[in-house]
Amino acid sequence: MTLLDGKKTSETIQDEIAAEVAEIKAKGGKVPHLAAILVGNDGGSVTYVNNKVLACERIGFGSSLVSYEDDVTEEVLLNKIQELNENAEVDGFIVQLPLPKHIDANKVLEAIDPKKDVDGFHPTNVGRMVAGLPAYLPATPAGILQLLKRYEIETKGKHCVVIGRSNIVGTPMSILMSKCTYPGESTVTICHRNTVDLAHHTRQADILIVAVGRPGLVTADMVKEGAVVIDVGTTRVPDATRKSGFRLRGDVDFDNVADKCSYITPVPGGVGPLTIAMLMANTLRASKREVYG
Numbered sequence: 170m171t172l173l174d175g176k177k178t179s180e181t182i183q184d185e186i187a188a189e190v191a192e193i194k195a196k197g198g199k200v201p202h203l204a205a206i207l208v209g210n211d212g213g214s215v216t217y218v219n220n221k222v223l224a225c226e227r228i229g230f231g232s233s234l235v236s237y238e239d240d241v242t243e244e245v246l247l248n249k250i251q252e253l254n255e256n257a258e259v260d261g262f263i264v265q266l267p268l269p270k271h272i273d274a275n276k277v278l279e280a281i282d283p284k285k286d287v288d289g290f291h292p293t294n295v296g297r298m299v300a301g302l303p304a305y306l307p308a309t310p311a312g313i314l315q316l317l318k319r320y321e322i323e324t325k326g327k328h329c330v331v332i333g334r335s336n337i338v339g340t341p342m343s344i345l346m347s348k349c350t351y352p353g354e355s356t357v358t359i360c361h362r363n364t365v366d367l368a369h370h371t372r373q374a375d376i377l378i379v380a381v382g383r384p385g386l387v388t389a390d391m392v393k394e395g396a397v398v399i400d401v402g403t404t405r406v407p408d409a410t411r412k413s414g415f416r417l418r419g420d421v422d423f424d425n426v427a428d429k430c431s432y433i434t435p436v437p438g439g440v441g442p443l444t445i446a447m448l449m450a451n452t453l454r455a456s457k458r459e460v461y462g
């Protein structure tokens with residue numbers, strides 16, 4: 170069994186980006202700038218957004234964080250988005266999800282200029298991705314592709330089973346794995362909460378990608394011997410022995426599943442850190458006008 174070291178791969182990618190930023194700076198070019206909008210103070214969201222800002226500092230990007238209380242109006246949010254769309258200093262920005270219920274998240278995401286949508290959540294980028302046109306790919310699926318690629322894992326003709334159909338992970342992941350470029354060319358099955366006999370499907374998987382947010386959902390009996398298992402779940406569960414009072418748990422019962430796998434991602438230190446690296450990669454592409462010219 171080989172551990173897919175997301176933390177190390179993320180550091181490698183960020184080093185590559187940092188080297189490019191240093192080059193841009195040496196030539197007097199524009200330093201990439203990422204802005205993030207955070208609404209409310211959900212523990213996870215605050216951590217992730219802070220990690221994104223820290224990553225910017227580490228690799229030499231400019232960054233700005235715009236924070237609102239969770240009672241902010243949709244109008245205020247939409248006005249800020251308009252401002253960031255028009256601000257030439259800002260190459261890309263994200264609105265951290267989830268948003269409070271009184272805000273229409275789809276409306277907010279559609280207000281972002283697709284050219285600055287480094288999360289790849291705008292319908293224009295989703296459509297371009299599906300059509301195989303240059304697009305910002307959502308960071309988590311893009312990070313998983315990087316893991317498969319950098320560990321040289323064969324995907325052609327393999328059966329890839331994706332559990333979860335979210336707009337952020339499951340749906341784009343399944344589309345990307347079916348595309349005719351490496352890593353891809355897999356036969357893809359999408360499973361979700363209405364799937365009958367989930368284990369029947371997962372046992373057929375050469376590559377199993379789990380993005381549900383239910384700790385321990387995938388147990389050893391559900392995994393084929395030699396499978397590649399990618400765990401996207403990062404749920405905070407109470408843990409009195411930790412200073413923070415919680416620990417992160419994936420969707421896969423790692424301790425029992427790992428022995429059966431050819432490759433597996435840990436949680437933490439798997440897919441999560443790559444999500445940050447790929448957001449940085451998208452921001453660099455935005456500043457170089459690589460996607461939209």
Ligand SMILES: Nc1nc(=O)c2c([nH]1)NC[C@@H]1CN(c3ccc(C(=O)N[C@@H](CCC(=O)O)C(=O)O)cc3)C=[N+]21
Nearest residue numbers: 216217263264265266267288403437438439441442444
């Ligand atoms: N607009 C938007 N874009 C996102 O990309 C986005 C979002 N909203 N909302 C929430 C999810 C979740 N997400 C993660 C990012 C990093 C880790 C990550 O770095 N995890 C570390 C541990 C971090 C920790 O200490 O908690 C790990 O797995 O090793 C996890 C999850 C991005 N998301």
